Amino acid sequence: MRTHYCGHVTAADLDQMVTLCGWVHRRRDHGGVIFVDLRDREGLVQVVCDPDRPEMFATAESVRNEFVLKITGKVRRRPAGTENTSLTSGEIEVLCHQIEVLNPSVTPPFQLDDENLSETTRLSHRVIDLRRPHMQRNLMLRYKVSMAFRRFLDANGFVDVETPMLTKSTPEGARDYLVPSRVHPGQFFALPQSPQLFKQLLMVAGFDRYYQITKCFRDEDLRADRQPEFTQVDIETSFMGEDAIMQLMESLIRTVFAEALEVQLPDPFPRMPYAEAMARFGSDKPDLRVTLEFTELTDVMRDVAFKVFSGPATSGGRVAGLLIPGGGELSRGEIDEYTKFVGIYGAKGLAWIKFNDVAKGRDGMQSPIVKNLSDEALAAIVERSGAKDGDLMFFGADSAKVVNDALGALRVKIGHEKGHMNGADWMPVWVTDFPMFEYDEDDKRWTACHHPFTSPKDEHVDLLESDPGKCLAKAYDIALNGWEIGGGSVRIHRADVQEKVFRALNIDAEEAQLKFGFLLDALKYGAPPHGGLAFGLDRVVTLMTGADSIRDVIAFPKTQRAQCLLTDAPGEVDDNQLRDLHIRLRKKVETAVEVEKD
Amino acid sequence: MRTHYCGHVTAADLDQMVTLCGWVHRRRDHGGVIFVDLRDREGLVQVVCDPDRPEMFATAESVRNEFVLKITGKVRRRPAGTENTSLTSGEIEVLCHQIEVLNPSVTPPFQLDDENLSETTRLSHRVIDLRRPHMQRNLMLRYKVSMAFRRFLDANGFVDVETPMLTKSTPEGARDYLVPSRVHPGQFFALPQSPQLFKQLLMVAGFDRYYQITKCFRDEDLRADRQPEFTQVDIETSFMGEDAIMQLMESLIRTVFAEALEVQLPDPFPRMPYAEAMARFGSDKPDLRVTLEFTELTDVMRDVAFKVFSGPATSGGRVAGLLIPGGGELSRGEIDEYTKFVGIYGAKGLAWIKFNDVAKGRDGMQSPIVKNLSDEALAAIVERSGAKDGDLMFFGADSAKVVNDALGALRVKIGHEKGHMNGADWMPVWVTDFPMFEYDEDDKRWTACHHPFTSPKDEHVDLLESDPGKCLAKAYDIALNGWEIGGGSVRIHRADVQEKVFRALNIDAEEAQLKFGFLLDALKYGAPPHGGLAFGLDRVVTLMTGADSIRDVIAFPKTQRAQCLLTDAPGEVDDNQLRDLHIRLRKKVETAVEVEKD
Secondary structure, rough: OOOOHHHHHHHOOOOEEEEEEEEEEEEEEEEEEEEEEEEEOOEEEEEEEOOOOHHHHHHHOOOOOEEEEEEEEEEEEEEOOOOOOOOOOEEEEEEEEEEEEEEEOOOOOOOOOOOOOOOHHHHOOOHHHHHOOOHHHHHHHHHHHHHHHHHHHHHOEEEEEEOOOOEEOOOOOOOOOEEEEOOOOOOOOEEEOOOOHHHHHHHHEEEEEEEEEEEEEEEOOOOOOOOOOEEEEEEEEHHHOOHHHHHHHHHHHHHHHHHHHOOOOOOOOEEHHHHHHHHOOOOOOOOOOOOOEEEEHHHHOOOOOOOHHHHHHOOOOOOEEEEEEHHHHOOOHHHHHHHHHHHHOOOOOEEEEOOOOOOHHHEEOOOOOHOOOOHHHHHHHHHHHHOOOOEEEEEEEEEEEHHHHHHHHHHHHHHHHHOOOOOOOOHHHHEEEEEOOOEEOOOOOEOOOEEEEEEEEHOOOOHHHHHHHHHOOEEEEEEEEEEEEEEEEEEOOOOOHHHHHHHHOOOOOOHHHHHHHHHHHHHHHHHOOOEEEEHHHHHHHHHHHHOHHHHOOOOOOOOOOOOOOOOOEEOOOOOHHHHHHHHEEOOHHHHOOOOHHH | OOOOOOOOOHHHHHHEEEEEEEEEEEEEEOOOOOOOOEEEEEEEEEEOOOOOOOOHHHHHHOOOOOOEEEEEEEEEEOOOOOOOOOOOOOOEEEEEEEEEEEEOOOOOOOOOOOOOOHHHHHHHHHHHHHHOOOHHHHHHHHHHHHHHHHHHHHOOOEEEEEOOOOOOOHHHHHHHHEEEEOOOOOEEEEEOOOOOOOOOOHOOOOEEEEEEEEEEEEEOOOOOOOOOOOEEEEEEOOOOOOOOOOOOHHHHHHHHHHHHOOOOOOOOOOEEEEHHHHHHHHHOOOOOOOOOOOEEOHHHHOOOOOOHHHHHHHHHEEEEEEEEOHHOOOHHHHHHHHHHHHOOOOOOOOOEEEOHHHHHHHEEEOOHHHHOOHHHHHHHHHHHOOOOOOOOEEEEEOOOOHHHHHHHHHHHHHHHOOOOOOOOOEEEEEEEEEEEEEEEOOOOEEEEOOOOOOOOOOHHHOOHHHHHOEEOOOOOEEEEEOOEEEEEEEEEEOOHHHHHHHHOOOOOOHHHOOOOOHHHHHHOOOOOOOEEEEEEEEHHHHHHOHHHHHHHHOOOOOOOOOOEEOOOOOOOHHHHHHOOEEEOOHHHHOOOOOOOOO
């Protein structure tokens, strides 16, 4: 139907007849002539409709925004001074000979260039929203990224194997989406939270190198970077250790950034043990562009009179400072705002000291809390942080989790707002040496930090029984600019080690067999050493585009209430459908649907 | 961990030290030496363990089938006469210096080369089953095929856009898999039967060319070529007509066969209107390798005395013959078997005539039914079919559907069994010009043959109201060797035509708005002319591998009872999970789960 994409017509086509199809982006009447900006996926071109072709001109007069046209015309140079350098086609225009309205359009609910739309409006009219050039760019980039992943993995011998969507509910982890079975009354499939077990089974089956770009599902409350269904670049390999996997994976992500974004990421990526990341940044996905760091103070706060510090310091909590160079300039209002901000993360307050004159010691410090701190503590603060005149330190003192979350978030916020940045656009970092377990204070038991199939470090296998809290895992995450974009581990390939881990997790043999029997069976039949990683595709693309939300890189996302405003899903279904599935609604919700009699 | 894949070591590596990882495929002791066939994804290599390295030899003595080994050794030429030409590595062997057992294995449930396993055994131990070389080959070929699809589509400007898995139930079509919503009590998502509506929305949104290799779901009773979840190569394009789409798609499938299988399919594919396919072969996916054809006899059987023929011929049914050249040789037992076979398709019998001496007319024919047929009818049989001495004709007389199904299946069966084949390995054919509607005798209404978004032929739009049964669609299927491997259509892009189709289908405006409102809305805002096609990936790969069932080209398939024997899905879930989802089991099935009290 067409000879060119609108966005591809250039001065190279001068004096050629072209046929174009696209949407009316804008129509202007100027000096008796009609100018139509015709738009397609590749861009805009200006079409000029002269009144000297009356039939064509009459049609041109009838067109409105978003009409679909097919036009034929001759490419000519725009008059000098009217070129548009922001368009590929900006040097030329098409003098229209013929015009056909392929489809009219009613007036769209909003202008495509309206930047002040609510997300509800955008998602309700997603089809129009997706016509907006930045949404087109986002989804085209997403495709470029996924193809870059595929090409690298393909070239490195990885094989895409599809794993099931209708699988078994596993009570570990997040909440499953369930699918009632019609054939097996009272039974349910679950949608996969990840293909974790299947990819391990594929390694045991000898596929050696596996990948899949696949949907995963978690029925959790949503945040800006979460969707009920999300896309994972899922990767697993046999016969490679931790270090080799990390090298290959960072080479992959470097290639993806180079191909899709023409960005060179560092080679190699820096690596940082989990313990160091938490100590210095309070986060296992530190934004290394931010130059601010924590100052560890727990040890020197044990004996101070200030109970807000000594309490956490003597009861397993953490006390840390965050030095803000030049922070003495912060206004009372700003400090109040930061205090409110850390409250979101559970911090009950935000103590601070301004260093007016470090040489004067206690007397050079301005703060409500200085009087309750010992000379030793104050000296340690200055010495460890390198505080200088004009700086300010914020303090966190609480459980380690609250201090890390609150001060870690404050670090990023102030870093970005006040420009404590190292100037790099992209700062990836491997975070390694994660603990195997964390202690659940509520349930009084150890839980897996990663998942129960993660291998302990070889030299820590004995700690599984003697001191699980000290046991480190062969696990690694990639953080980029403060976002976790991928994570993985070397898996346990020997049944005896897997059993020890289950014992540490207080999962008895019967429970283990019930939940993971098929994996445990597979481990007995010659499982190779294997490990892998999964990238969050939505997050990677969101980072690349600079979008505010992953919803801007997904064609048809759900709202934070897990709804699709376009199709109005979820929705009610016929009672017959429920009957076929051997389920009924609980009474409380049986309002719109006839109460069932059986 | 390794320098080579086992299957890649060749004479080019002579005298090199290599390190290999893999599974013990076979171990033989011969003349005091241990031979281990070590296997990985790429093939086998023979490893020779000499007793002159005692530590290594002791380990070698301990290994059993399916142990995972890492071996280091020197590549040497096999002694003359012991080469194995069926292996890439067959000229060489590796003299083992070091051996490490990476993981032992218990005795596998079956030998990998056992060809007599039940499907239940294979699916229950799928991980071991997947180690079998033909399963490895099938899944590797599947990957090659899907990458060939992607490469062609990418090179032709198609963009992979992910569409939702959690979407809305549409009461049209097959039964949906439903997913209860936790956030919206009493509401349900549905898993997509295809991304049909979303891909049309993407065209309206201006993405121009879309593809996706994606899972689709139908909760239907299963057959050999059906799975609850199946994979579709889903394609849609804007601004292309029927003919251009078909040309591009056949070029795609030709490229896929050439790249993945090194097979050259015909260029161009033959095309055949639906009416012709049904008339000649009783099938809209005819196996054109089979040379047998139907003889149309309905018109000449209206007045015959034989009620079995005249009944259907005068009441809207069909009477057709299937001439089997040389079929006079068929035994009574064979004819009985075929009679039983057509019974599967609803035929109540299988009349036949043997042509002993065509020149003698009625007297040269042997059959119980000849006496009840008129001379005109017998003459038409011979003339239309070109029957010769020694041939046999089978007859079908029933509703057109039964005749087509029964005689169509018989055609394929006899064609393959008796060698009435044209010698081609691959016979693709486009079947075109499908009717828009078929009449549902039970519901006394027209239903869509394809789906309600299929465009009628331009010149048939008026028939939508005046004579729906005569209205043909811009729909096309690709059949290959008797399998439908893909199908598609040009879609309706104008709201007024879509409304006419809904009227013909007796779907009123309110119902249409309720079910497809978001598509109808989209059509109002400037929908481009568009159309597409979807290939069934499972079927394409099954055909390519010659597998008996699509289950042999799926890593983790479900049984015909929609179960996964490996993970034992579906399964029971906690009542708490159901409570979260606002559903409970119907009483009949509330056996294993506590009866709910609210």
